[in-house]
Amino acid sequence: MIIRPITESDVEEISQIFVACFSAPPWNEGWTTESARACLRPKLETQSSRGYVAILNDSIVGTAFGQIESGLNKNKFNIQEFFVLPSVQRQGIGKSLLSKIFSDLSNAENIGSIYLLTIRGSSAQDFYEKFGFSASKKLVVMGATVNLFNKN
Numbered sequence: 001m002i003i004r005p006i007t008e009s010d011v012e013e014i015s016q017i018f019v020a021c022f023s024a025p026p027w028n029e030g031w032t033t034e035s036a037r038a039c040l041r042p043k044l045e046t047q048s049s050r051g052y053v054a055i056l057n058d059s060i061v062g063t064a065f066g067q068i069e070s071g072l073n074k075n076k077f078n079i080q081e082f083f084v085l086p087s088v089q090r091q092g093i094g095k096s097l098l099s100k101i102f103s104d105l106s107n108a109e110n111i112g113s114i115y116l117l118t119i120r121g122s123s124a125q126d127f128y129e130k131f132g133f134s135a136s137k138k139l140v141v142m143g144a145t146v147n148l149f150n151k152n
Contacts, residue, residue, distance in 0.1 A: 001055065011041055012033075015036040024086045026122045040081065050067075050077070054093045062085060066079040074111065076111070078116065114133075
C-alpha cells in the first residue's frame, strides 16, 4: 500500500469512493458522484487543506483530509473527510492514513491538536477512540435549519 498526498487529479476517483462509503452504514446517505465532487473540491482547494490518499493495487481505496485552523498558541487540524472503501476496511488502511496525518502534522505548521466530527456510538467513533480521540466534555455540536428564523 502507498500513502501519498492528494492531488487535483484524484478528485474524480475519491468522489466515487466517497459515494460508496457514505451510502453504506452507518451513514446511509444518498450522495451522487456529482454532489460528492461539489462537496469535496472546495475543501481540497483551500490553501490550508492537507490530505492523503491510500493506494492499493494501483487504485485509490481511501482518503483523509482536512484544514489547518489558526489557534491562539497552537494551530488545530480539522479532519473534514476520512473514508476507506467498505470492501477493504479493517485491513489497516485507515490506521495508515491516520498515522500519516499524525506524523506529518505533529511537528509541522505549529499543530497542537487534531479534531473531527463523527456519528456518536458508531464503529467510526470506536475506530477513532483506538487512536486517542475522545468525545469533548466541553463542546457540543449544534445545528439548525436555515428556515428556522423565517418562522419567527
